[in-house]
Amino acid sequence: MNAAATAPLIEAAGLSISFNGSAVLSSVDFDVVAGEVHALVGENGAGKSSLMKMLGGLYTPDSGTIRVRGVPTRLASVNDAIDAGIAVIHQELNLVDTLSAVDNIFLGKEPRTRWGFPDRRAMRTAARNVLGQLGFRESPDTLVGALRVGEKQLVEIAKSLLAEARVLIMDEPTSALSDAETHALLTLTRQLRERGMGIVLISHRLGEVFAVADRVTVLRDGRRISTLPVAQVESSTALVSMMIGKDFAPPERGADEAPRARSTSVEVRNLSLWGPARAMVRDVSFSVREGEVFGLSGLLGAGKTEVLEAIYGISAYRLEGAIAIAGQRRSFRSPNEAAESGLAFVTEDRKKDGLVLDQSLEANLVLPSLPRVPGFPFYRRRRLCNWAAEQARASRVKHRSLAQSANSLSGGNQQKLIIGKWLMTKPRILLLDEPTRGVDVAAKAEIYRQILDAARSGVTVLIASSEIDELTLLCDRILVLCEGRAKQIVPRSDFSGDLLIDLASP
Ligand SMILES: Nc1ncnc2c1ncn2[C@@H]1O[C@H](COP(=O)(O)OP(=O)(O)O)[C@@H](O)[C@H]1O
Ligand SMILES: [Mg+2]
Incomplete structure (x- = not known):
């Protein structure tokens, strides 16, 4: 057997990248082999999407190497990644709403008839076949904008299959799906693995990781903490502890906490x-x-x-x-x-x-409380500021300063901020x-x-x-x-x- 046949589909070593001088990933190793589902987990902001964007040709690493089936490869564009057999389904799907499913699948690489025109018949047949195999029930001529999220994902997967991807990277594919759609996608994931694809699954739902993944890599603050077979992970609590770097104890509602005597x-x-x-x-x-x-x-x-x-x-x-x-x-x-x-x-x-995304954390926190501040509108700004600081701390919003804008926070921290601002209204x-x-x-x-x-x-x-x-x-x-x-x-x-x-x- 030659080296290409046994080498991992992708082998990344020492990948680093920083934005505006702050390191987002530091010397991360990551590999995908044929016929496996490799889960990638970590807190919001750990660097999961950035790592996958480097494999998908969207971000260029500051340092490190990527080998594709044993061969050092530069992935300077999305097309480079597609040529290398790597397809990424991003957290924000990349489809054109005003085009049909077929047109999205073949966008930019339409098969041609011998006269040089786009071969619509071939496109529709191929799209219909692949979409059908994936359990897509709409017509391939439906505009993508009219599809549900789960169906849009099938269009993305069909696109990857027709581009002959060997590695399929899915970034939080199930976060917007219903239980039934999630179940269908996980079944499909297993089938693609059987066909010998290498699949990367990013998910916050650890149940899914345990259900379909063969290996799991944990990222924390831009570093790889561990890569190990899922069978060796003791529990989801153990996995979360690795993600946050300390023992994890989920809060609990006691069985007898329900208030019986209150009005x-x-x-x-x-x-x-x-x-x-x-x-x-x-x-x-x-x-x-x-x-x-x-x-x-x-x-x-x-x-x-x-x-x-x-x-x-x-x-x-x-x-x-x-x-x-x-x-x-x-x-x-x-x-x-x-x-x-x-x-x-x-x-x-x-x-x-x-949230008002381009406004500061402080502005967002105090906004709904303003009408209830004693003496409004002649309130004391200092006092309000202290309240906001207190609430941000109590809500454990990870932030550098109250002056930073809401859109600079990760998704989880934005959500903590929203709940915090409403709790502030007492x-x-x-x-x-x-x-x-x-x-x-x-x-x-x-x-x-x-x-x-x-x-x-x-x-x-x-x-x-x-x-x-x-x-x-x-x-x-x-x-x-x-x-x-x-x-x-x-x-x-x-x-x-x-x-x-x-x-x-x-
Ligand atoms: N294009 C970018 N410009 C500036 N910062 C970025 C960019 N992409 C990602 N980041 C930052 O990198 C960090 C990791 O983000 P991301 O890779 O999206 O994490 P995850 O997917 O694990 O939630 C975050 O702090 C994010 O703000
Ligand atoms: Mg992400």
Whole structure:
């Protein structure tokens, strides 16, 4: 056998890169062999995407070497990487929304007829075949902009396969997928491995790493901490400890912490929300006590977000039924009114309404609190600044200074900042919609700690999440919604993943 046949598909040694003088990766080694899934894990900002961008020809390393099947190779552009058989599906997908799936797949490398025109027939046939094998159910002529995230990923994978990639790098492919889509993608990953591809999987969901990966590499602060077979990793706690560099202890809600004697804080009676064609939520009732953590569970579209929006008074639907806050019937007409009554809402879409990204951390933190500062608008700036500093510390936002802009923080820290700014308003009722989506395990634990601390101090917490593990860790009770209807309210003593999944399905 020659060297090329036995050498790893990619072997990177001593890769370093810095931006604006700060080192992002320091002398990192990384390799991928044929027929393996190699997971890459680390906290937000550890350098995972940067490492993959070097293998994908997007970033040029300051030093180090990359061998492709044994041959030292310079990957100076995306085309160099494609020629070397390396395809990267980036965290931010790279498709053109206004082109069809077929056109995206062949963009820039259309097969030609013998007259030199793009061979549309050949393109469609090839695209249809590969997409079909991948379980893509839409027409290949559908505009990519009209596809769901999971389908867009299949288009990217089809593109890689047709470009004859031998290495497929997927950067957090499942963070925006539903459970069913995630399951399908992991099955596909295994099939591609069987075909002899080398696959790199970046994921914060360690369950996935244990389910499909053969080896795992841990990055921390731009350094490689370890590469080892997944079978040798003791537990996900052990893996997280490597990621954060100290023992990891996830916070926990005690079985007996649910407040029994306290008064009712939020009461929802026979709530229905009517859209133009049908009810999005139908006849839902529940009540939550002060200091209780109450979960809303259910599949995508079950009505979790809609219930929270109705309580906060920003529902787009016609409302029937009643909502009472602290025993008084309320229907807020604006977020301001809701905030004045002690409510805070951390919405699902944090890109859109979470932060003012080009403003400082301080500005972001104090913004929602301003109207409640004593003496506003003649408040003392110094005092506010101290509060912001305190909150940033309490929320464990990793930052250099309060003057740095919000977009200079990693995703997990942005999310901590959002929750922090709402906690600063000292809400009595905290509504959270998917509070930890895309956040790494350690940052998640910090967010959980804050949520539980708030509840212990008497704050009522309502949390909607598609992650069952998250709900079972945090909540005292969980309401399971299915197609807009309340299926059951499950108390902590009866929590089990299987039961909750069962209840959520129609
Ligand atoms: N093009 C860039 N310019 C400046 N800083 C960058 C650039 N790309 C990445 N970084 C920085 O490098 C660090 C690692 O980022 P990244 O590789 O995206 O981490 P991860 O994918 O592990 O979350 C972060 O601090 C990020 O801000
Ligand atoms: Mg990344």
